[in-house]
């Protein structure tokens with residue numbers, strides 16, 4: 661019973677850590693994007709109990725080939741935005757308006773890299789996110 665409680669609380673801890681990492685909120689996976697158009701990419705990050713020092717956020721789009729998409733940790737693709745994650749005041753997200761490259765077509769992977777430092781000892785964390793979209 662005691663072991664079960666420990667396992668349960670570890671599981672809860674793991675899920676809350678997960679909720680606090682970077683999230684790709686918009687566009688939704690599977691969205692149809694128009695080549696050459698501007699879209700809103702919404703990035704979220706939960707409230708950390710410790711100090712967070714945001715260092716670098718990169719949003720990229722990479723064309724998938726033969727249905728194969730590369731994960732964000734391998735290729736970011738065309739860099740659509742590069743800067744620092746800065747949430748809207750009082751919110752846990754930020755909006756980035758980026759342009760879908762005109763010449764993209766078909767399945768593509770929307771990729772995010774977020775590098776930040778946590779706590780007094782500046783533990784470095786890199787989150788990689790990707791989702792598949794279709795450029796029409």
Ligand SMILES: *[C@@H]1O[C@H](CO)[C@@H](O)[C@H](O)[C@H]1NC(C)=O
Nearest residue numbers: 686700702748751754755756
């Ligand atoms: C962020 O983008 C979403 C989706 O376009 C929009 O609903 C929301 O109002 C935007 N937030 C701000 C603060 O601009």
Ligand SMILES: *[C@@H]1O[C@H](CO)[C@@H](O)[C@H](O)[C@H]1NC(C)=O
Nearest residue numbers: 728729730731732790791792
């Ligand atoms: C990210 O890309 C990898 C490799 O293509 C894929 O296995 C994984 O399912 C993708 N994740 C999401 C959320 O699309």
